[in-house]
Amino acid sequence: MTDYFDLSRRRFLRTTAVAGAAVFAVPLLGRRAVPGAIASEAAAADSEARLFVALQPDGTVEITCHRSEMGQHARTAVAQIVADELEADWDRITIAQALGDKRYGDQNTDGSRSIRFNLERLRLVGATVRRMLRDAAAERWGVEPGSCRAEQHRVYHDASGRSLDYGELVEAVAGREPPTDVTPKDRKDWRYIGKGKAIVDMQDIVSGRATFAADVRLPGTLVAMIARPPVVLADVASVDDSAAREVPGVVDVIRMPSLTENPVDFNPLGGVAVLAEHTWAAQLGRDKLDISWTDSPNASYDSASFRGRLETACRESGDVHRSKGDVEAALAEAGDERRHSAEYYVPHLAQAPMEPPSATARFEDGVMEVWAATQNPQADQSLIAGLLDLPPEKVKVHVTLLGGAFGRKSKPDFSAEAAWLAYKSGRPVRVQWQREDDIRHGFFHTVSAQRLEAALDDGGRLTALRHRSTFPTINATFEAGAEVPGFETDLGLSDAPLAIPHIQAETGRAPAQVRTGWMRSVANIYHVFALQSFLAEMAHKAGRDHRDFLLEAIGPDRVIDFEAEGSKFDNYGADFDEYPFDTGRLKHVLRRATDMAGWGRELPARSGLGLAVHRSFLTYVATVVEVAVAEDGSLRIPGTWVAVDAGTVVNRDSVRNQMEGASVFSLSYALHSAITVKDGAVEQGNFDDYPVARMPEAPASISVEVVDSDAPPAGVGEPGTPPFAPALCNAIFAATGKRIRELPIGEQLRA
Structure with missing residues (x-):
């Protein structure tokens, strides 16, 4: 082989997307400083205004995004926030990607924190530059700054009818010290924040000009x-x-x-x-x-036999992370007729992003x-x-x-x-990396086994719940021999929002024998699958409607005091005063999603509706899934309905997109995905043996309602993932009477 033609995926798109034109793309190899601009590279370390905003000589505003763009539209959201407070013309902004630099603070784009951590900070950045432009114009005109206003890329002095474009003020603001007494806009005056906005990278991506x-x-x-x-x-x-x-x-x-x-x-x-x-x-x-x-x-690791070890651990007492009342006594008093237990299993999973x-x-x-x-x-x-x-x-x-x-x-x-x-x-x-490298040598989502036991009172109300979970902890990635879970217990285990007198959450211990890491929504994947599936089982045992049973179990509208309820839940690191766990908001999304889906309507034979609801990353999400299961076990999903309350949102379209994407992401691991290990080596290698959901398997429609809220911003990228799988499996039971207690579903419907 002596000749080589490098026709990359990007180059192929560039040469086919633009008919009749020769288009040459320059790789994104760094940021060019523009003389006369408020340039980020030359900024003082203590000036966030100069760190995030560069005003070019022609008036173009370059906004720096310090978070990574991976399809969640972070670059668009950052631009919306800064441009809104800056009063910039949307058509005169450009986006630059930040280098890794501690001056930006936390740049780790995970945990659904990009907006939560940065909304107020970036609003202040935009408002600061707007104030600098206004003050520079007032100084030039010799008038009081308060008599001037900035709007859509111009500063106006209404009394004299004068105005200046931002580009005409570049030199005047280049050396100006940023003010420290800036007040951002009132919420009612937002122009871009809270609205839908086209994705800033979309045209570059679909035409092949974008740089991956x-x-x-x-x-x-x-x-x-x-x-x-x-x-x-x-x-x-x-x-x-x-x-x-x-x-x-x-x-x-x-x-x-x-x-x-x-x-x-x-x-x-x-x-x-x-x-x-x-x-x-x-x-x-x-x-x-x-x-x-x-x-x-790790050469002796066999995931099939390891499953037995996990399940055995879940049948024994473990480390307690939440304890309220006396679960053991309540379960014993209930007797077999009012007591129920079930075990659940979720295998290792790989993130498998489309780009290795x-x-x-x-x-x-x-x-x-x-x-x-x-x-x-x-x-x-x-x-x-x-x-x-x-x-x-x-x-x-x-x-x-x-x-x-x-x-x-x-x-x-x-x-x-x-x-x-x-x-x-x-x-x-x-x-x-090739796909095989990615599947075989990644940081895998951990395997888990869980056992849940619960009791009902004479009226069919939930009175006691014990939830045991055993899994190799992510802590083992950073601490040799670690077997005690860390933050994972806060993701769907110790935070069950149930108003019942007896509740206990426990974990067993297990070693990690592959590289273990977080995947979209992390431990919520397996904890919510088990808990929300099990609560549906308890509703069935009680002979109750699942929605009514769940609303009753959640209890009255209240802010949960987890410490008083014996839980070590740390609220995703957020202050409980700023981000209380509000059961009223949780119940609201549950009611909205079920109303959207027409909960309780008559369905054809072998069709069913299933639901699940959960708060993760400080956001409340409820999902309803409709399924139709043929006699041969083949599955169709006519519709999915999602209600989400993420507090203040920046781009409503992006929130809807994330809920849709999270549903399909969850569908993939629910239907097909499983990483198995034999003799220490991963057995899968590509999408032939680690499938993702294909278009015919996806829901025919996904309807998303974003709840209006002025609460602080919460996460969006991950919270849509956990409720889908249990809602799907609950729908399958409603359609067929078959319980799904382990993932992936695979051939279970045909068994």
Whole structure:
């Protein structure tokens, strides 16, 4: 193979999307400072106005987004917030992506916190620059600043009829000290915040002009593909790379740093990298490596037998995270006729973003520069600095667009791989993961087993609940041998919003034997699947309507005092005074979703409605799913209805989009997805054996209602995920009488 034509996915789109035109796209390789602008690079560390906003000489406002864009529309939302308070003309703004830099504060785009952490902060940024422009115009005119106003890219002095465009004030504000007594707009005056707005990157994405990590091309870049150990903590015992080096285009073969001890943290797994002039040669070369691997302490891990260990642990007393009343006595007093128990199981899952991990690195003049599809550029910076013994300020991390992430790309092992290889080879290197690499060598969503027991009173009301959950904790990624869960207990276990006299939440202990990490909505996935499925079972045992039973179990409208109810729930790190757990809001979304779906309406045979409701990431979401199950077990979803109360929202369209996407994401793991492990190695490798939902399987319609609220902003990217799977399984029971207590559903409907 001597000829190579690099027709990338992006290049293909660019050459096919624009008929009759030759379009050339410049990769996003950094930010250009404009003379005369309020430039972010030259900003003082204590000036957030200058850090986030650059006013160009022609009046264009460049707004810097310090969070990663991975389909959740963070760049659009940040622009809406700043532009609204700045009173900028929407058609005269541009968006720049921030480097990893501690001056921006927290840049980790996970936990559904981008708006929650930054709405007020960014409003103040925009209002500060608006004030600076107003004051500069007043000074030029020799009038009182209070007699001037800024509106839609101009400053007006109504008394004299004079006005100035923002572009005419650039020089006047460039050296002006930002004021400290700024007041943002009243909510009633918002122009962009709270409205739907077109996604700022959409045209670039659909036309192929957008830059994702795999699109970055630096002069002289080598492509690297890495043969990683099949079992975590295994190492290279021996390697014969002679055949790989004979592949045309292969330039070098380099051993990666070994990872043979816990904790694994975010470190690269190790292995052997093949560096080549192009992707195909790197792939062929890697396939020709002859590697023997050392033994690993995880080589005995078998997920099928491990399930039994988890289930056994759930039948025994565990560490208590919430205790109110006397659950044991209440269960014993209820007797078999008013007591019920069930066990649930959710396997390992992979985030499987559509774009596998990729990063490009260049080491030049003592500076390591990286372009990566990362959710957390400061984590990349820290890991790379430690790996290469460089000062953090000598590591620059550029954030490209992310083609999906779901938590995977907040772990920067792939960026560190690229940096290591660029450092060792002396040339720019792009590390490209393939789908098989992503499925087999990721940070997996943990496996879990749960057991729930509950009791009813003589009137069919829930009086007692014990929820036991056992799973390998994410803490093991950062702490060798950790088996005691941490924050996971707050995600659907210790925060059950039930007004019942007896409740207890417990966890068992289990070791982690694959790399474990967070995935969209994290432990809410398995805890809410079990709890909301089980409450539907209790409603059925009581002979009650599921919605009525659930509303009664949640109890009167109130703010829950979890500490008084024996819970260690930490409220996603938020202050309870600012973000109280309000059961009135929870019940409202439940009523709205069921009303939207026509709860209680007559349905055809083998059709059913199921519901689930949950508060996660401080947002209240209820989902109703309608299913139709054929005699052969095939499943259709005629409709899904979602009601969401996320407090103050910036872009209503994006909230709807996130609820729709979360529903389909949840459908994938509910129907199909399971990572299984044999002899320590993941058995799946691509979408043939780790399927995602296809279009014919998706709901025929997804209706979303965003509740109007002036409460503080809460999360949006993750809260739509947890309720869908239990609502789906509850609908299946309503249609067929078959209980689904383990995921994926797979062939259970045909059994």
